[in-house]
Amino acid sequence: MGVLETIIFIFHIHITRAMASITNPLLTPYKMGNFNLSHRVVLAPLTRNRSYGNVPQPHAILYYSQRATECGLLVTEATGVSDTAQGYVETPGIWTKEQVEAWKPIVNAVHEKGGIFFCQIWHVGRVSNTGFQPNGEAPISPTDKEITPGLAGGEWSRPRRLKTDEIPALINDFRLAARNAIEAGFDGVEIHGANGYIIDQFLKDQVNDRTDQYGGSLENRCRFALEIVEAVANEIGGDKVGIRLSTFADYMECGDSNPEALGLYMANALNKYNILYLHVIEPRMIQVWENSETPYSTLPMKKAFNGTFISAGGYKKDDGNKAIANGNADLVAFGRLFLANPDLPKRFELDAILNKYDRDTFYIQDPVVGYTDYPFLEV
Numbered sequence: 001m002g003v004l005e006t007i008i009f010i011f012h013i014h015i016t017r018a019m020a021s022i023t024n025p026l027l028t029p030y031k032m033g034n035f036n037l038s039h040r041v042v043l044a045p046l047t048r049n050r051s052y053g054n055v056p057q058p059h060a061i062l063y064y065s066q067r068a069t070e071c072g073l074l075v076t077e078a079t080g081v082s083d084t085a086q087g088y089v090e091t092p093g094i095w096t097k098e099q100v101e102a103w104k105p106i107v108n109a110v111h112e113k114g115g116i117f118f119c120q121i122w123h124v125g126r127v128s129n130t131g132f133q134p135n136g137e138a139p140i141s142p143t144d145k146e147i148t149p150g151l152a153g154g155e156w157s158r159p160r161r162l163k164t165d166e167i168p169a170l171i172n173d174f175r176l177a178a179r180n181a182i183e184a185g186f187d188g189v190e191i192h193g194a195n196g197y198i199i200d201q202f203l204k205d206q207v208n209d210r211t212d213q214y215g216g217s218l219e220n221r222c223r224f225a226l227e228i229v230e231a232v233a234n235e236i237g238g239d240k241v242g243i244r245l246s247t248f249a250d251y252m253e254c255g256d257s258n259p260e261a262l263g264l265y266m267a268n269a270l271n272k273y274n275i276l277y278l279h280v281i282e283p284r285m286i287q288v289w290e291n292s293e294t295p296y297s298t299l300p301m302k303k304a305f306n307g308t309f310i311s312a313g314g315y316k317k318d319d320g321n322k323a324i325a326n327g328n329a330d331l332v333a334f335g336r337l338f339l340a341n342p343d344l345p346k347r348f349e350l351d352a353i354l355n356k357y358d359r360d361t362f363y364i365q366d367p368v369v370g371y372t373d374y375p376f377l378e379v
């Protein structure tokens, strides 16, 4: 290229970028607490079942760094807080020294690309079976009601109802996992309070049938979640803590009779702990893989919550831009599109065609196929 052509080329790139951020609110900067994000396209937490023996593997270095951008936010796949936290094959943990060490090179690689990386910390509760539990014991849960056998193709064991005096130790596991995440180099943690796992099991009245201070009233059902938030925020600082909720969903038979009241109560109650963000799954994701019509909106939750509001679930570029422009969200998390398009923010910027995701390889154990082999744009 000659000098003039180079100048014109660079000029063209700058104009394209400037145009993209005018027409794409998703590509505008946003200040999230102490983090200066360069755009609003977040990698949603995505379980990939490729962490053999619950230990993160070297192939995750490539997977996450492919999706990292300068000052872009990434959330890890759900990561177990203890040896009772698992319910699926080859999901990672962060309760042992070995796991913490294994996360370090993954976090480093994301940081080398300028990414901001949060670890999603998780306990499945009753979404498990005795085969995943130490000594073949029953999974733990706020209830002893089991999930309908065979639901979502899984084998679910009847859970053991936690005694009231066992709950502080479980909260402590979340606190220690958050401490470990910071030790591994993560910028913060996202508490997984969504999708029918243990925190959601406490929150929702379809599951929670307790009669102690962790069950019954809305306030009591939210107590477990809020005690975890408090413990984690005290441990690592509320400015490094987010929480994910799926108030409106009923995955794993975990629904609520009044999701609007539940969501609003949580959004208000979280303000007390000054946490960084609230990440909510769109009510339209009532079925796992499709958008459905719904009378519900997360807007009241967003209005009530003082921190950053992340919305997720069924987004494409256009409605993601709309959600930002209309004030429905500060950031938008993309799951399946980001899984299949490692350079998703760039594709949005250039209005490029997207790779299609392959559902059949979401959860296979292959270290490459359906994982790090989705192609980048060729520019």
Ligand SMILES: Cc1cc2nc3c(=O)[nH]c(=O)nc-3n(C[C@H](O)[C@H](O)[C@H](O)COP(=O)(O)O)c2cc1C
Binding pocket: 044, 045, 046, 047, 048, 076, 077, 078, 120, 192, 194, 195, 244, 281, 285, 312, 313, 314, 315, 333, 334, 335, 336, 337, 362, 363
């Ligand atoms: C393969 C796969 C794994 C997922 N794993 C998690 C997870 O570990 N934690 C979580 O909170 N949500 C998980 N989800 C839900 C996504 O974060 C997201 O909410 C959902 O895919 C809807 O968003 P999308 O339409 O952008 O994909 C998963 C979704 C997929 C497709």
Ligand SMILES: *[C@@H]1O[C@H](CO)[C@@H](O)[C@H](O)[C@H]1NC(C)=O
Binding pocket: 034, 035, 036
């Ligand atoms: C973010 O930007 C502000 C100015 O708006 C600056 O003071 C701060 O140091 C920046 N933070 C980081 C982590 O770069």
Ligand SMILES: *[C@@H]1O[C@H](CO)[C@@H](O)[C@H](O)[C@H]1NC(C)=O
Binding pocket: 047, 048, 049, 088, 089, 363, 364
């Ligand atoms: C992997 O984990 C996910 C949980 O997000 C689960 O739905 C899926 O069935 C698991 N895959 C296998 C092979 O166990």
Ligand SMILES: *[C@@H]1O[C@H](CO)[C@@H](O)[C@H](O)[C@H]1NC(C)=O
Binding pocket: 271, 272, 273, 306
């Ligand atoms: C949340 O923000 C509102 C309005 O700005 C303010 O009145 C309230 O005190 C804040 N709550 C907390 C707990 O910081």
